[in-house]
Each structure stands twice: as C-alpha cells, then as structure tokens.
Amino acid sequence: xxxxxxxxxxxxxxxxxxxxxxxxxxxxxxxxxxxxxxxxxxxxxxxxxxxxxxxxxxxxxxxxxxxxxxxxxxxxxxxxxxxxxxxxxxxxxxxxxxxxxxxxxxxxxxxxxxxxxxxxxxxxxxxxxxxxxxxxxxxxxxxxxxxxxxxxxxxxxxxxxxxxxxxxxxxxxxxxxxxxxxxxxxxxxxxxxxxxxxxxxxxxxxxxxxxxxxxxxxxxxxxxxxxxxxxxxxxxxxxxxxxxxxxxxxxxxxxxxxxxxxxxxxxxxxxxxxxxxxxxxxxxxxxxxxxxxxxxxxxxxxxxxxxxxxxxxxxxxxxxxxxxxxxxxxxxxxxxxxxxxxxxxxxxxxxxxxxxxxxxxxxxxxxxxxxxxxxxxxxxxxxxxxxxxxxxxxxxxxxxxxxxxxxxxxxxxxxxxxxxxxxxxxxxxxxxxxxxxxxxxxxxxxxxxxxxxxxxxxxxxxxxxxxxxxxxxxxx
Amino acid sequence: xxxxxxxxxxxxxxxxxxxxxxxxxxxxxxxxxxxxxxxxxxxxxxxxxxxxxxxxxxxxxxxxxxxxxxxxxxxxxxxxxxxxxxxxxxxxxxxxxxxxxxxxxxxxxxxxxxxxxxxxxxxxxxxxxxxxxxxxxxxxxxxxxxxxxxxxxxxxxxxxxxxxxxxxxxxxxxxxxxxxxxxxxxxxxxxxxxxxxxxxxxxxxxxxxxxxxxxxxxxxxxxxxxxxxxxxxxxxxxxxxxxxxxxxxxxxxxxxxxxxxxxxxxxxxxxxxx
Numbered sequence: 098x099x100x101x102x103x104x105x106x107x108x109x110x111x112x113x114x115x116x117x118x119x120x121x122x123x124x125x126x127x128x129x130x131x132x133x134x135x136x137x138x139x140x141x142x143x144x145x146x147x148x149x150x151x152x153x154x155x156x157x158x159x160x161x162x163x164x165x166x167x168x169x170x171x172x173x174x175x176x177x178x179x180x181x182x183x184x185x186x187x188x189x190x191x192x193x194x195x196x197x198x199x200x201x202x203x204x205x206x207x208x209x210x211x212x213x214x215x216x217x218x219x220x221x222x223x224x225x226x227x228x229x230x231x232x233x234x235x236x237x238x239x240x241x242x243x244x245x246x247x248x249x250x251x252x253x254x255x256x257x258x259x260x261x262x263x264x265x266x267x268x269x270x271x272x273x274x275x276x277x278x279x280x281x282x283x284x285x286x287x288x289x290x291x292x293x294x295x296x297x298x299x300x301x302x303x304x305x306x307x308x309x310x311x312x313x314x315x316x317x318x319x320x321x322x323x324x325x326x327x328x329x330x331x332x333x334x335x336x337x338x339x340x341x342x343x344x345x346x347x348x349x350x351x352x353x354x355x356x357x358x359x360x361x362x363x364x365x366x367x368x369x370x371x372x373x374x375x376x377x378x379x380x381x382x383x384x385x386x387x388x389x390x391x392x393x394x395x396x397x398x399x400x401x402x403x404x405x406x407x408x409x410x411x412x413x414x415x416x417x418x419x420x421x422x423x424x425x426x427x428x429x430x431x432x433x434x435x436x437x438x439x440x441x442x443x444x445x446x447x448x449x450x451x452x453x454x455x456x457x458x459x460x461x462x463x464x465x466x467x468x469x470x471x472x473x474x475x476x477x478x479x480x481x482x483x484x485x486x487x488x489x490x491x492x493x494x495x496x497x498x499x500x501x502x503x504x505x506x507x508x509x510x511x512x513x514x515x516x517x518x519x520x521x522x523x524x525x526x527x528x529x530x531x532x533x534x535x536x537x538x539x540x541x542x543x544x545x546x547x548x549x550x551x552x553x554x555x556x557x558x559x560x561x562x563x564x565x566x567x568x569x570x571x572x573x
Numbered sequence: 574x575x576x577x578x579x580x581x582x583x584x585x586x587x588x589x590x591x592x593x594x595x596x597x598x599x600x601x602x603x604x605x606x607x608x609x610x611x612x613x614x615x616x617x618x619x620x621x622x623x624x625x626x627x628x629x630x631x632x633x634x635x636x637x638x639x640x641x642x643x644x645x646x647x648x649x650x651x652x653x654x655x656x657x658x659x660x661x662x663x664x665x666x667x668x669x670x671x672x673x674x675x676x677x678x679x680x681x682x683x684x685x686x687x688x689x690x691x692x693x694x695x696x697x698x699x700x701x702x703x704x705x706x707x708x709x710x711x712x713x714x715x716x717x718x719x720x721x722x723x724x725x726x727x728x729x730x731x732x733x734x735x736x737x738x739x740x741x742x743x744x745x746x747x748x749x750x751x752x753x754x755x756x757x758x759x760x761x762x763x764x765x766x767x768x769x770x771x772x773x774x775x776x777x778x779x780x781x782x783x784x785x786x787x788x789x790x791x792x793x794x795x796x797x798x799x800x801x802x803x804x805x806x807x808x809x810x811x812x813x814x815x816x817x818x819x820x821x822x823x824x825x826x827x828x829x830x831x832x833x834x835x836x837x838x839x840x841x842x843x844x845x846x847x
Contacts, residue, residue: 345800
C-alpha cells in the first residue's frame with residue numbers, strides 16, 4: 098500500500114460547547130427530572146460534550162410544546178409557508194455543510210469523506226425534496242385533502258445520525274406534523290446543531306423538539322399518550338417492543354429495522370466492478386448500515402477468483418483517523434458495538450468458518466475493528482443469520498439462480514439485496530423473487546430522497562423517501 | 574301426494590379449495606344450522622393452504638387476477654336470491670357484487686398508481702413497484718354479513734395476497750355460501766380460506782402464527798382483544814390493519830388503504846451506461 102501523508106480535515110470549523118440542554122419549544126433548556134451523560138469521540142475516547150438526559154417530565158414538556166405548535170402554528174400554516182421554512186433549512190445545511198460533516202465524523206467515527214460526500218449532501222437533498230411536497234399534498238395520490246397526524250415521536254439510531262434525522266423530520270414537517278425527536282445517546286451532537294439551525298431559520302417554536310437520552314427516554318417518548326405517530330429506526334428487537342407498546346392505541350407506526358442482505362455475484366459479473374460493490378456494500382460506514390451487504394453469495398465457479406480479488410482490494414483499505422481525507426474505514430461507534438462485533442466474529446470462528454483480515458495497524462486509543470471476511474460459512478452459522486453491524490462479511494456459495502434466491506431469502510430480514518450479473522433478464526427474474534425492499538443491481542448502497550427505502554418481513558414496515566414516505570405522516 | 578322433503582345443506586369450512594369439516598368434529602348451532610366450529614388446528618391448516626397458494630397467485634398476471642375477481646362478481650350475480658334468503662338486503666347484495674367489480678379493476682392499475690419511476694440524482698434506472706406481503710389473516714366484520722366480508726377479502730387478494738378469514742361468528746352462512754361462489758370462479762384453491770366458529774379460538778392462533786405476514790383486525794369489536802392480538806402480531810412484525818370503528822359505513826368508497834397496507838414496496842436500482 099502507498100504511504101500517504103496525513104491529510105486531516107481541520108476541526109476548528111466546529112464549536113462544541115461543554116454542555117448541551119434539551120431543545121424544547123424553540124429554546125435549549127435544562128432537564129427537570131433527568132441527569133446527564135457524555136458523548137465521546139469513538140476514535141480517541143475523548144469527551145466531546147456533556148448532554149442532558151431527558152426524563153419523563155421533560156418528554157412530556159416536549160410533547161406539549163409540539164402539540165401547541167401543531168394546533169396553533171404549524172397545522173394551520175399554509176403549505177407554501179411550511180415549504181419555505183424547509184427550503185430555508187435545506188439551504189442552511191448546505192451553507193454549514195463543512196461544520197456538520199466534521200461534527201458528524203467527530204461524534205460518530207465515520208470517515209470525513211463519507212460524512213462530507215454522502216451524509217450531509219443527502220441531508221440537504223432530503224429537506225429540499227420534501228420542502229417541495231408541503232404545498233402539493235393534495236396531488237400526492239392520497240385523496241383530495243390528506244391531513245397530518247399531529248405530533249410525531251421519532252427515535253433514530255447512531256449510524257447515520259443527521260441523515261436519519263432528515264429522513265424523519267423532513268417528511269413529517271412537510272405533511273404538517275410537529276415532532277419530538279430523540280437522537281441516539283452516542284451521537285447527539287449533529288441533532289443539537291440542527292436545533293440551532295432551526296433557530297437560525299426562525300422555525301416557529303415547538304415545531305421541532307429534540308430530547309436527548311438513552312433507551313428510557315425513547316420509551317417515555319413512544320409511550321406518551323400525547324403522540325399520534327411513532328417512527329423508529331433501529332434494531333428489530335426494539336422495533337418489536339415498540340410495536341407491542343403501541344398496540345391498542347391509534348398511534349400510526351413505521352419501523353425501519355435490521356437487515357442481513359445478500360449480495361449475489363454471478364459468474365458472468367465483471368469481477369472488478371463486483372468487488373468494488375462488495376467492498377462498498379459491507380465496509381461503507383464501518384458496516385454500521387442496516388442495509389449492508391453482509392452476506393456475499395458468490396457463484397461457485399467464480400468464488401476463488403472473486404475472493405482473491407476481494408482480498409487484494411481489502412488490503413488497500415485505509416483504517417484510521419475519521420477526519421483524515423484518505424481514510425476508508427473509521428472508528429466503530431462505541432465500546433458496546435465493538436464488543437458485539439467481536440462476540441459474533443469469535444462465534445464465527447468457533448463455529449468453524451475461516452476468518453481473514455488484511456494486515457492492518459489499528460490506533461491504540463478508540464474503538465477499531467479491521468475489515469474481516471469469513472469463508473466456509475453455512476446458513477446455520479450465527480454470522481450468516483444475525484446482524485453484526487460491523488465490517489464483517491460472511492461468504493457463502495451457490496450453483497444455480499434458484500439456489501441463490503433460496504439462500505438470499507432464508508432470513509427473517511428483508512431490507513435490501515444486491516445482484517451482480519451482465520444478463521438483464523436474470524436481474525429482473527432475481528429482483529422479482531428477492532423478498533427485500535431495495536434491490537441494487539450492479540450497484541449497492543445507493544440512496545436518494547426520491548427513492549422509497551424500507552423493508553419486508555422483520556426489517557419493519559413503511560417506507561421513507563419519495564412520495565411513499567409522505568404516507569407515514571398523513572391520515573391515509 | 575306428500576310434500577317433498579327438502580335436502581338441507583351441511584355448512585363446512587373452506588380450506589385449500591375444499592370443504593372439510595372441522596378436524597375437531599365440532600359444530601355450533603347458528604342461523605338454524607349446524608356450522609363447523611373451527612379449532613386452532615384448523616387455523617394452522619388454513620395457513621398452510623394459504624402459504625402454498627401464494628406462489629401461484631402472487632405470480633399470476635394482474636390481468637388474470639382481475640378476470641378472476643370479475644368472475645366472482647358474475648357468479649355472485651347468479652346467486653343473489655340465496656344471500657337474500659340468508660338475511661342480506663337486496664341493496665347489500667348489489668353493493669357486494671359491485672365491490673368485486675370495483676376491486677377487479679384495481680389489479681392492473683394499483684401498481685401504476687402506487688408505484689413508478691423515481692427521478693434519482695444520478696445515472697440510475699430506479700423503479701418502485703408494490704408486491705403482495707404474502708399470507709393475510711382477516712377478521713371479517715360481524716355485519717353486514719356479505720358486504721363486510723367481500724369488503725375485506727377482495728382488497729387483500731386482488732394484489733396477490735392469500736387470506737385466512739375468520740367469518741362473522743353470528744352470521745357465518747353468508748361466508749360459507751360465498752365460499753361456494755369462490756370455489757366456482759376459477760379462484761385457485763387456498764387463495765381464500767374461511768373459518769367459522771369463535772374468534773377467541775382461531776384468531777389468537779392466526780395473530781401469533783409466524784408464517785402469517787399481516788393481520789386485518791377489522792371485525793374485532795372488543796378493544797382489549799384487539800390490543801392483545803396486535804401484541805401477538807408484533808412477534809414477527811405483521812402488518813396490521815386496526816379494527817374499523819363501530820359506525821363504519823360499508824357502502825362508502827373504500828379508498829386504497831385496505832390494499833396498500835397489505836403491500837410491500839420494492840425499489841430496484843440499476844446503473845445507466847454504455
């Protein structure tokens with residue numbers, strides 16, 4: 098591997114305060130019945146800021162503020178005016194994109210080239226897209242007069258903190274709802290900067306409320322009787338608990354949960370392109386991606402060639418400082434997640450799969466995991482069934498397209514899938530049979546605000562993005 | 574001349590295109606008839622039949638599904654008097670027939686209305702299309718016996734799902750008679766399966782069944798039971814249609830939500846290039 102000189106992005110562009118309150122009714126406030134916790138940089142374990150932890154009274158206060166804003170300001174406001182606020186927010190995100198990207202990489206550990214080139218541009222695009230819907234809802238195909246639901250409770254994960262915020266807040270506000278959003282406890286900082294952006298945009302108080310905290314805060318929020326809508330992105334286990342919690346209520350629920358996507362490579366696929374797709378599929382964002390291509394299904398006749406090429410490519414991946422512009426793989430988001438990745442990887446080895454990682458120096462401090470593949474994996478192995486949510490790829494083989502379909506669908510999940518082949522009719526035949534909400538053919542991990550995203554089976558229900566994404570926030 | 578002795582009908586379940594009695598051998602007296610009292614095992618058997626029918630029905634062309642639903646309307650038209658004799662009003666039977674016709678037309682239109690091309694910011698072909706979710710458990714409304722039943726079955730199957738229906742416990746004869754209509758309408762066996770009996774016996778089994786993809790709680794009037802069923806449904810994240818309000822107007826335009834709640838959206842990407 099070429100030696101590159103360090104090329105770190107400057108962090109001077111961000112101004113992290115020593116502590117942050119909750120964002121309720123347009124102001125930052127201290128919690129009344131909660132404590133506080135620290136958000137750290139996972140690449141160095143340095144404490145970035147002290148964050149307020151919202152208790153149930155704080156959640157209640159936020160829901161009341163959202164209700165009042167819904168009834169008095171945001172609900173009655175004409176769509177064209179809601180649109181202008183959302184366009185304003187989109188523009189401020191573009192203007193402050195460097196700051197957001199650096200802060201995201203600091204708090205999350207993802208490489209700056211991803212936060213800068215993927216996350217933040219998609220965030221701005223998402224607000225821009227849904228801004229345009231706010232005054233066109235009667236033309237969206239949901240009847241002549243679709244109505245908002247009211248107050249939306251939104252709980253988001255740590256893997257794409259700001260992007261998941263955008264996926265939740267933009268369609269909710271466009272449809273005329275107000276929101277109380279809880280960011281993940283390990284990555285609250287960009288959501289709090291977003292709260293400042295709402296202030297800068299003069300968004301009316303109470304339309305967006307941000308309550309920081311861990312699982313208990315999230316539970317208080319989704320169980321609050323004053324919310325009309327619950328939207329959650331995270332693990333399937335928590336998703337099921339939320340589905341049970343809203344049972345018997347009239348709260349509308351959408352869930353974006355786990356995945357164990359098959360990335361299927363046929364013998365006629367261009368190997369170099371497929372290998373780029375495999376690497377992007379599993380190592381993008383350290384594999385902290387619900388739609389990651391974590392099961393490689395490669396046709397037996399080309400398995401050796403593909404694996405040799407894949408290993409050569411993996412040896413070129415640069416693991417290290419997330420702020421370095423050359424970094425391909427950043428830090429694992431938390432000690433807990435690192436422990437989970439280690440546990441499942443150890444199980445893979447213990448169950449008889451063969452483990453391989455390229456030679457790779459990892460920093461001394463922080464949370465790191467070298468890119469890893471397992472070969473000789475069977476469908477019964479834990480690493481073929483459970484979501485690892487890290488840079489770990491399980492490799493299985495197949496002989497016929499029908500066998501590839503069987504193996505790909507042999508999972509309770511159904512979020513995404515990949516197909517690599519030169520034959521068009523085979524792509525469409527496969528795409529028809531794969532039980533997954535997003536199918537990437539000869540590409541992987543592509544996202545766009547106009548493109549609906551979401552799962553089949555235990556990957557959840559509802560779609561985010563596109564016209565479909567509005568449905569989650571309207572009374573249809 | 575003695576008066577002719579009538580031939581009475583035995584009212585049985587409808588599973589996999591056949592009319593079996595309950596495996597439990599039980600029946601209950603309702604509407605002056607002995608009607609099969611379905612067991613939990615019958616519910617599980619019905620799910621097996623519904624699952625087996627998914628591949629063929631979901632894989633049928635939309636044109637074919639539309640023609641079969643229209644055929645159901647044709648068959649129902651010829652048996653209007655039977656349903657009136659079972660207690661449905663003439664208006665209700667008319668509305669039920671028209672509802673089959675309405676849904677028949679949706680089979681090859683909903684994918685265009687509910688899906689389409691997405692203008693992504695890059696050189697990609699990107700298309701979203703709806704697909705059936707799979708096996709749907711349906712609790713039919715207590716009444717109206719025929720129109721309510723048709724209004725929950727037709728939207729589920731027109732898009733390619735298969736159903737296991739718990740019929741109205743107090744008015745099951747319309748359901749069994751509708752099964753006779755379905756059995757003579759070229760509808761493949763197993764696409765619609767009908768259980769008669771107590772909701773408390775069959776529906777919890779369906780709600781907890783791990784091979785059921787969605788549940789329609791329309792006919793569950795008891796709010797506590799509905800909540801309990803929704804909790805069971807969460808175990809494999811079934812798609813849930815919640816109970817209809819007691820004053821629901823079954824003659825009103827049904828809208829799309831009954832169909833779309835039981836659909837998945839699949840989005841396919843492919844790069845453009847030479």
